[in-house]
Amino acid sequence: MLLRNNERLIDQLTEADVLSYRAWLQYNPVKDEEYKQQIEAVLSVVTVKETSIIIDAALSELSLGLKEMCAFQPAITTQSNQNGLHITIEDTQGKETFHITYDQSQLYLSAGDDRGVLYGVYHLLRQIQLKTPLEQFGVKEAPKNPIRMINQWDDMNGEVERGYAGKSFFYDQYQFIKDRTRVKDYARLLSSTGINAISINNVNVHENETDLIFDRYLADVKQTADIFSMYGIDLYLSINYAAPMEKGLSTADPLDDGVKAFWKDRAKVIYDNIPHFGGFLVKADSENRPGPFTYGRNHAEGANMLAEALAPYGGKVIWRCFVYNCKQDWRDRQTDRARAAYDHFLPLDGEFLDNVILQIKNGPMDFQVREPISPLIGGLEKTNYLLEFQIAQEYLGQQKHLVYLVPQWKEVLDFDTYQKGEDTRVKDLVSGNVLNQKHSGIVAVSNVGIDVNWTGHLMAQLNLYGYGRMIWNPDLSSEVIALEWIKQTFGHDEALVQTLLNIVMPSWETYENYTSPLGIGWMVNISHHYGPNIDGYEYDKWGTYHFADRDGVGVDRTKETGSGYSTQYHKKNFEKYNDVTTCPDELLLFFHHVPYTHQLHSGKTVIQHIYDTHFKGVEEVEQMIEHFTSLHGAIDEARFDSVMERLDHQLYMAKEWRDIVNTYFYRKSGIDDAHGRKIYA
Amino acid sequence: MLLRNNERLIDQLTEADVLSYRAWLQYNPVKDEEYKQQIEAVLSVVTVKETSIIIDAALSELSLGLKEMCAFQPAITTQSNQNGLHITIEDTQGKETFHITYDQSQLYLSAGDDRGVLYGVYHLLRQIQLKTPLEQFGVKEAPKNPIRMINQWDDMNGEVERGYAGKSFFYDQYQFIKDRTRVKDYARLLSSTGINAISINNVNVHENETDLIFDRYLADVKQTADIFSMYGIDLYLSINYAAPMEKGLSTADPLDDGVKAFWKDRAKVIYDNIPHFGGFLVKADSENRPGPFTYGRNHAEGANMLAEALAPYGGKVIWRCFVYNCKQDWRDRQTDRARAAYDHFLPLDGEFLDNVILQIKNGPMDFQVREPISPLIGGLEKTNYLLEFQIAQEYLGQQKHLVYLVPQWKEVLDFDTYQKGEDTRVKDLVSGNVLNQKHSGIVAVSNVGIDVNWTGHLMAQLNLYGYGRMIWNPDLSSEVIALEWIKQTFGHDEALVQTLLNIVMPSWETYENYTSPLGIGWMVNISHHYGPNIDGYEYDKWGTYHFADRDGVGVDRTKETGSGYSTQYHKKNFEKYNDVTTCPDELLLFFHHVPYTHQLHSGKTVIQHIYDTHFKGVEEVEQMIEHFTSLHGAIDEARFDSVMERLDHQLYMAKEWRDIVNTYFYRKSGIDDAHGRKIYA
Known part of the structure; x- marks a missing residue:
């Protein structure tokens, strides 16, 4: 936690900078002595038999949090006869789930897998920050959305497209920034809200970024992927659909054998280096980006070719639906951009391989302050998809204006599409609950940059936090999420909490x-x-x-x-x-x-x-x-x-x-x- | 003449490039054998007693032109008893004037000074290009405007502000471009139309350009000044009014003794290096540029301080009047930008030293396709001034549109201000004929860049040519100027000439x-x-x-x-x-x-x-x-x-x-x- 604006790395942050930088993981000292003692009583010993890099990260976070908040560090043991916190992994539960029970001074954290342990630990730390009474720690949680993703729009020159919090902390001057402290702290922030996937480069893939899947950068990508995987986050890369041509092929036609071989070879090289690699994110045939249209192929043909290359390794192809005519004649009153995604993709429903996931932007136009929801959601029946939000406030005040976005997103998620009759809500479609897609979930464009407070506007941290919490559980109310963030970020003073709540809650409507x-x-x-x-x-x-x-x-x-x-x-x-x-x-x-x-x-x-x-x-x-x-x-x-x-x-x-x-x-x-x-x- | 687009310098231009590059100094071979012989008869020997670098340049140009057009090179002699062209300087004539007479196979060029010789030689070369019969070579010419100036808006990073013909051929990457071939050819083009002054850097003077008057660049400036002075063109520099503060002073207040000393010292250093230096061009208190307002001083105080520093060397201060509130609230219906120059400068009439020259933009707003003339012209009585045009087509199609500007400018020059009763026209005011200012004339922002044809749009060469010709003699008609340029540039084919004339003449009105x-x-x-x-x-x-x-x-x-x-x-x-x-x-x-x-x-x-x-x-x-x-x-x-x-x-x-x-x-x-x-x- 040693980074600041403009300098990227310093040995010492000012006290004020630390408060900005730590965001909602303040871990401020607990002042209530009785509460502190209760916590120490049940958390001074942690029993856990399983081990993994994710569990290590979870325990390390738990130690950090307890040390800072309660001035003790737990003893970690594999001896099951100890008092304290008992962490177990129960295969019978779903992936990423956790179940916490409190019983006679014992705390049990039973998780579906090691990610479940991590989320359970963050849950405990959050409860302590929120001063929740120990008796109310018990909970059974499972994320509603299987894929909970972040898109970075970072370019390797160090700029962030639509970034309003300074430059990138991933790249500078076409190199990965050597010190990864900031990346690791970002992974901590994200995983604390339940994020489990990230793409680390802009969907507009330029010349240098094309090389992210090649030797030039692959070791750096692996190192970054390893950091995120400690926190249960799969790393994806945005790719250039025309990459084969940049590397000497005469075509990028997805039906060309040479092109297929090119991508199969790339997939093998990537997975040889990064076995836990998530897959590719693709903006094709969109706003002047190359894609299958150039070769008279459709999006299914374009995406499936990549999907075949990644399939042997369990990789996924996330394919954006933001396809429209960006050279429309304004005199033309027939063409309607709002129609475009549906018109392009609905006819292809059922034609995509099962490791292709469409990424559908909300709304049908482009992240405006108010739009109807994309009718592709409610339209597609036999296709995996993600709903795409934008945490970066491109059209919503660019983090110079205070706008709390969760209320907007929740209106989208609660929208009833009527696809399967009444009460077929967006949140149940994107979670996979209705159509039982193999892959589904939510993705959003991040709002972070090198600014010491991550988001430029300090209050925009709430949108990053709220996004993660909301897609973990879309039934959390906007108020509850805001209250969690306010208390963890600014403390519990009643007037302060209420005042900040009054400020943030109506802010979208104000904008x-x-x-x-x-x-x-x-x-x-x-x-x-x-x-x-x-x-x-x-x-x-x-x-x-x-x-x-x-x-x-x-x-x-x-x-x-x-x-x-x-x-x-x-x-x-x-x-x-x-x-x-x-x-x-x-x-x-x-x-x-x-x-x-x-x-x-x-x-x-x-x-x-x-x-x-x-x-x-x-x-x-x-x-x-x-x-x-x-x-x-x-x-x-x-x-x-x-x-x-x-x-x-x-x-x-x-x-x-x-x-x-x-x-x-x-x-x-x-x-x-x-x-x-x-x-x- | 060995430069082309993008490469700046090559050993060989294509034949087509040469035609673009030579502009109106094509010097194509004369095909009429009889005419060629007549020319050779009167120009094979040139008698001239005086010598100077300008006369050398004139003779060199004459040799080049005759060699290319008529396949011979004149013998230069000081023997007055030879037949041929007799060049003399007669002090009784005015500066820059020339008088040509043709008498019994003898041609006499009597000039007021060496610049007069140069202009006379260009006149002869033009007549040959125009196929004028020898009997009609006789003419008596004196420029109407004493100062006939060009402003370059070139920045030292290599960009040209409002430039539409590629990058600068003066600078690249904060250095003067070493090969000066292009600069010299530019000087030739300008002087062939009668230009006698140039400022070589943008009026918006940034950090590096501030150093043009310091050791870092002074040798380069001198070298450039020497090239232009060969062609009778005085070199000016745009200066940063806040330069003293860039160099360690705590103020740039024109009434501060330290500031006065700073500029006196600078003037001395500059003139020690470049005795023929023209002076400073200043954009002060304009569009966020620094100026005397910061110190509660007015423009007269601001300009006079610089004028005092330059006066001992005969230097001039050209002070732009483009001063207005560029942070107006659009809701404010009282403020009127059109009023600004007059409101700022008329109250100061008579307060400027006699080596200060105001530069008044046409029109009162900013180089629009149609404006009334600035009322400062017709207003000021006791102040030197220049009228400023813009050859660069900033608002007139940016050299992507064909727009012949001389008809627009002539409407301005012919405008009757009624300052001294009827028929007090702008052209007579700016020439100094009415008010007898010590300094007066016309200045324009250039339209050239590194493009092989100089001006991006080939037809925009006409505006550069026409500007020079028009300010030499504002009574030349737009048609005559266009015909001269067309014939010199494209030849004499009657249909071609008439067609091009039909294209250019109405083009301003079309735009x-x-x-x-x-x-x-x-x-x-x-x-x-x-x-x-x-x-x-x-x-x-x-x-x-x-x-x-x-x-x-x-x-x-x-x-x-x-x-x-x-x-x-x-x-x-x-x-x-x-x-x-x-x-x-x-x-x-x-x-x-x-x-x-x-x-x-x-x-x-x-x-x-x-x-x-x-x-x-x-x-x-x-x-x-x-x-x-x-x-x-x-x-x-x-x-x-x-x-x-x-x-x-x-x-x-x-x-x-x-x-x-x-x-x-x-x-x-x-x-x-x-x-x-x-x-x-």
Whole structure:
């Protein structure tokens, strides 16, 4: 834990830096002497017979945590007649599960495998940080999602694509950063929330990154994979689909024998070096990346070829569905980017090998503040898939704005697709519970970088923590997750906890209020995606339009007069979205082009809703700041100041958003605000 | 003449490259044997008594030209009794003047100084290239503008700010490029059109460029200055106003004694090395550059301090007037960037030392396709100044679009300011003829780079040529200048000459037609300034707005209801601009906010004018291409193809402009095109 911003490595962090760096693994000293003694009584001896590198890591974490929190280190023993914590692995339980019982001063941790031990230990440490009474330690846990993954978008030049927390701590100047302390601490943070898979390079694979699967970098990859595997995390690499051509072949056609041999050879070399290698992540035929389309092959042919190469070793191919025409003519009103993933992949349902897993982005457009869920989920029947979220706040304030994302993600997970009748929710589909896919789960783009607090905005740590906790158990509420994080990160002061909860809980809706309204999305500056620019994408090639004119705004995606995107949903949802009278307000402009005077279910007109939410959004940020200001003195100065600085900027930007959105629509509609507030002409 | 794109230096140019590289100094063999003999008869012996490095360069150019065109080299002699060309310097004539007479097979070139000799020689060479009959060689020429300057915006990293012809041929990787062949050929091209001053580094002076006036680079600067001085061109450097602080002083306050001493010392060192050094070019307190404002001093105090340092050596300080608030709040409707230069500098009229020269950008905003002229010209009475044009097509198609700029510039020069009553034209003010300033003239930002044809778009050579010729003699017509260039560059074929003339002459108006209408300007993508983006600057900090709403468009700069910018003009112009009924159509939206239904003098409404000009602009580009296509075979393939490729792109972009502008205003106004043409909704 010896890294800081800009310098990457120093011998000493300031005390303030340590608090930022440790994130939710603060392990601060327990001050309640009685509690401390109770803990010591049941944890001073740990009995465990099995051994593995993961169990070693778990015990090492337990020792660290207990030493820091309770000032003792447990004795580890294989003698089963000792008092204390008894760790056993019971094959009858599922993988990654653990079962903790507390009985007469004895604590039993029975796990399905060594990962279960690790998660059980993190559970214990979390309970101590949360000051949970010993009697309530008992729990039986199994992760809901089999694959719980993180995508790094790190480039080997040291940049992080869509990174808002400084440079990469994996790479610099086309080399792996030698000191892996930071990588190891990242693995600890991730595994403490239950993450079990990671891809370590950007899905846009450039020239140097193509070599990650070759001798040039393979030893470094192995070393990194070994660190993550200590913490039960499988390492994946993003690959360049055109890699064969970079290495002298004349084609990358997946049906070409030379290409097949190339990938089989690569798979063998990789697994000879890294037996626990996870597999490949592939962005193909997407935003100018190469793929099977070049050779007249479809995505199944493209993915299956790689899958065959990896199959002998148990490797997987994760294949992104973010495929659309990124050179659309803005004049073309027929093409609809929202349709693209479904149109490309649903016809291939059932054609993918069983070690191929599709990665489906939420939503159908691209990580906007509000979108309907991708209809591929609820559509595909016979295909493995992962749902893809983005923890990095690309379109949600780039970690300069405080936005708690778990409430947004939970709306997605709780969505009822009706695929198998009522109550076929996204969370049950992606977990594999409904369709019994061989592989399934959730993946997200990370939000970390070299900044000492990992996430740029200190409060964005909550999204990294919350993501892991939520995909472990999607039935945890947003509040519970936030409370866990707040207490572990800032302590238990009641007013502080409640104040921070009040700040984070409505923050997604606040951000939505002052940015793009009613599900229309975009309206940001092009390419870097920060700050308001209402027409920023309106006349460009990216398929992202709002069609605002003097009369109205919105995209007609209905069956009858629009792009027909609404038909990609099952009947109940299709009907709800397709009909302007039943379409939910928050998605109205995603599905319908309506006059500014259209009346929402809320009773307001569209234009008045725009004005009201934008004034409200700014007021909410002002309240956020008021709340946070009240914590002065209750949070250490460094963390307080760093958050406050970003909040001030958020307010400035919220006003920019408010005024630019309001002025834009006032100039177009000519309709005055019903409440006579200031709208610049 | 041995340089090409990307490689900077090669031993051999292809034949096609040579044609591109030689630009208007083709010196192609004269095919008319009779004419060749006449030339040889009067030019085979050149008598000249005086000598100087400039005269040497002139004679060397004459030898080169005659050898290439007429296959002989003149004998140079000091014997006055020989037949042939007699070169003399007559002190009674003005500086830089020359007088050529042809009398009974004798040619007399009498010049005011050695620069006059150089210009006279270029005149002779031009006449030969133009096939002018010997009897018509006689002429008496004096440059209208004393200072005829070029600004390079080259950075020492090798980039050219707003450069559209490849990288710099002055610098690469913070070093001067060792081989100066290209610089020397550039000096030849410039001096052949009469240029007599150049600043060789970007007005935005960064860290490394600050050192141009220090030991690190001074020898390189001297070497470059020596090359230019061979061709009668004074070398200037852009300086960093904060240089004293970069060198250890605690302030750059112009009234600080230490700062004064710093600059006096610098001046001494520079002139000890480069006695013919021109002086400093300064962008101060402009777009985040440092300047006297930081210390509570005004521009006169800031400039005079430098002027005092340079005065002992005859050096000049050229001080840019491009000073405005570049952090304007878009909500602020009081501040008007157009007013800024006048508001800043008119109150200082008479306070500048006589070796300070203000550099006044045309127009008051920033090199848009159409602006009124800066009212500082016509305003200042007791101050030296230069008018600044931009040959680089920053806002005029970036040398991907064919736009002949001389017609635009001539409109500026012919503008009547009424400063001293009727017929006080800009061209007479900037030349010093009216106010008798000690220093005056014209300056422009260059459009050259490492591309083999110098200017990226081959046809943009015409703007570099035309600029020089026009400021030598502002009474030359745009047609005459274009004809000179076409014949020297492509030869004399009558159809070819007429076709190219038909292409270039209307091209400025064509560009205006398909881009931003009626003097409103901007509507481009932010920062790189290429391609349409109607709201690109509308909600930003740069003071550049159009205020289009559902009812109308334009900026109210009237006295009564607007910013009052119109009051910066003398009465006749003020009245014309201030009154919506007399304001010229092409500037209407610069001065007035009017409804889309406002009727222009042309009889059309504003909205119909927008539609009509945008359809027309695209049609004109199509005609341009039709014309140029007819030249297939008449121009060598390489130059033909390079121009055609850019014309195709220009047509694509013209359509983008047309459709985006039309759609934008159709969506806002809701008014149909009277002719029912396709406007995308």
